Structure formats: C-alpha cells, structure tokens
Amino acid sequence: MSEARMSTKCIQETTAFHGHWCPGLALGIRVAEWAVNEMGKSPDEEIVAVVETDMCGVDAIQFLTGCTFGKGNLIHRDYGKNAFSFYRRRDGKAMRLVAKPDLFGEKGRLLGRLHRKKLREGLNEEEARRLERTREEISTHIMEAPLQELFEMKKPIEPVPRKARILTSLTCESCGEQMMESRSRRFQEQILCIPCFEALERR
Numbered sequence: 001m002s003e004a005r006m007s008t009k010c011i012q013e014t015t016a017f018h019g020h021w022c023p024g025l026a027l028g029i030r031v032a033e034w035a036v037n038e039m040g041k042s043p044d045e046e047i048v049a050v051v052e053t054d055m056c057g058v059d060a061i062q063f064l065t066g067c068t069f070g071k072g073n074l075i076h077r078d079y080g081k082n083a084f085s086f087y088r089r090r091d092g093k094a095m096r097l098v099a100k101p102d103l104f105g106e107k108g109r110l111l112g113r114l115h116r117k118k119l120r121e122g123l124n125e126e127e128a129r130r131l132e133r134t135r136e137e138i139s140t141h142i143m144e145a146p147l148q149e150l151f152e153m154k155k156p157i158e159p160v161p162r163k164a165r166i167l168t169s170l171t172c173e174s175c176g177e178q179m180m181e182s183r184s185r186r187f188q189e190q191i192l193c194i195p196c197f198e199a200l201e202r203r
C-alpha cells in the first residue's frame with residue numbers, strides 16, 4: 001500500500017473547500033490520498049468513485065481525486081456507510097475501502113455523547129472544550145495512522161458503473177418542465193417528472 005502523503009497546502013485547500021476541519025474530512029483525505037496514489041487523478045471519467053455516504057469525507061474525495069458529481073464519475077449510494085469504491089476503467093483495477101468498525105474507540109463514543117448532549121441541552125464551557133479537543137485528537141489520529149489501521153480493503157460490491165450517457169429530454173405533462181428521459185415516470189398514459197408523479201401518489 002502506497003503511503004505518499006498529501007501536502008499541508010493540499011490539506012488546507014481541502015478544508016477551505018469543505019468549510020471546516022473535522023474527523024470526517026480527515027477520513028476522506030486519507031481515502032483520496034490512497035485513490036490518487038493507487039489509481040491516479042481523474043481529469044475525465046477514467047476513474048470512478050462510488051461513495052456509500054454523503055457526509056463530510058465526500059468533499060475531500062471530490063476536491064482531491066477529480067471524481068465529482070458534476071462529471072458523473074462520483075456516484076452516491078445511500079447506504080450510510082463509510083465505504084468508498086474506486087474503479088479504473090483502463091485496466092479494471094478496483095478496490096473498496098471500508099472504515100473499520102469502532103474506528104475511534106473510546107474517544108469516538110465520548111464524541112458521540114458530547115454531540116448528543118450539545119443538541120439536547122447544550123454544553124458548559126468545560127464540555128465544549130472537551131468536544132473540540134476530542135475532535136482534534138480523532139482528526140490527528142486519522143491523519144497519522146497507517147491506512148491498514150483505518151480501512152479494510154475489499155472487493156467492490158458492484159461492477160464498474162456505466163459511463164454517463166447523454167439522454168434525450170422529455171417534458172412533464174403536469175408542470176411543463178423538462179427532465180432527462182431516464183428520470184421520467186408514466187402515470188395513466190401521462191409522462192411526468194418525479195415530483196409530479198410522487199405528488200399524485202400522495203393524493
């Protein structure tokens with residue numbers, strides 16, 4: 001496993017893109033670091049990422065790997081897992097990085113307790129400092145630990161996603177707005193967009 005690390009400048013730029021420094025972003029940076037070292041950067045659709053979370057870490061992956069929503073080579077599966085698959089079209093190389101269970105141990109549980117208390121009733125000064133310190137400690141650990149300690153390396157659970165295709169547009173017969181053909185729905189001979197279709201279903 002390659003261990004060439006991101007520069008401090010790179011980390012600062014990623015933090016600016018995301019808006020704050022946090023354990024989730026740190027995790028994403030380590031994933032991106034692995035992807036760039038092992039797969040290369042993706043100016044086009046050569047590298048594809050499938051992410052199973054939509055949390056902080058995905059911003060690092062978009063910013064650092066060249067896999068972005070807009071290009072269609074970043075695909076979100078809403079499984080709520082810290083799991084990230086990468087595929088290289090040229091030679092079929094593929095890997096899924098899954099954050100190990102209980103990755104942050106006792107510190108992670110403390111962070112969870114403090115977060116819940118913050119939402120429920122707020123924190124006193126001492127607790128607020130503790131929360132910040134714990135976040136910082138977890139982030140530092142993520143940045144410094146060997147990858148093998150953070151992730152399991154597995155085979156992807158799905159084949160490489162197909163290239164983004166240009167599809168024809170259809171016009172919704174209810175709201176008059178256009179949508180991609182692949183996102184159109186049919187209801188009693190009518191062609192509808194998804195929001196109009198779902199509004200009908202709710203009636």
Ligand SMILES: [Zn+2]
Pocket residue numbers: 018020021022024025056
């Ligand atoms: Zn964050």
Ligand SMILES: [Zn+2]
Pocket residue numbers: 172173174175176177192193194195196197
């Ligand atoms: Zn519509």
